[in-house]
Amino acid sequence: EPEVTQTPSHQVTQMGQEVILRCVPISNHLYFYWYRQILGQKVEFLVSFYNNEISEKSEIFDDQFSVERPDGSNFTLKIRSTKLEDSAMYFCASRTGRAPSGNTIYFGEGSWLTVV
């Protein structure tokens, strides 16, 4: 069964460093998302991406964050200068957008980011 894949599974980085989290969404999907989950808290929406541009972003997704789909398969989340409070599990997700189950979102296994 097709799945969303994410790399790395775990990354430790120093405060102020840049981090890139990578995702390969399901191949025929058109809508892509990043969510994050701070340890023990709820899953929060960061950004959605469609047709090669951001379609919506949350308040969390400030100028330190950016997303890119550099080729036909990868979808990346970049954090330019990491802060301690960026430590979280980051989930990539995608959906097809086509009936009959176009609104069902599928998640990757997550990338656990630890900022020290």
Next chain:
Amino acid sequence: GDSVTQMEGPVTLSEEACLTINCTYTATGYPSLFWYVQYPGEGLQLLLKATKADDKGSNKGFEATYRKETTSFHLEKGSVQVSDSAVYFCALTSVNQGGKLIFGQGTELSVKP
């Protein structure tokens, strides 16, 4: 705005006990409703979904019915197993949300042998 509220956890049950995890929602329009499960150390997996009122989603012995009159989507299982221990998230999506998911806070379930 749209929101999802789940019962507080953790919920601790003995094996073969009945499970209900309450979920209520607030939404304008007609949302689709989902339950996701997160097993220890793993990502979010879709457990079941319902897209319109009175639909029942089911999977792996779990069920949830979309109740528009009570704006609820409670998760139920008749006999839980130790392997069901996980965090369960109720979520909604709607046209108003541009297709993105809004999650509840999650309910941790621990099943003891």
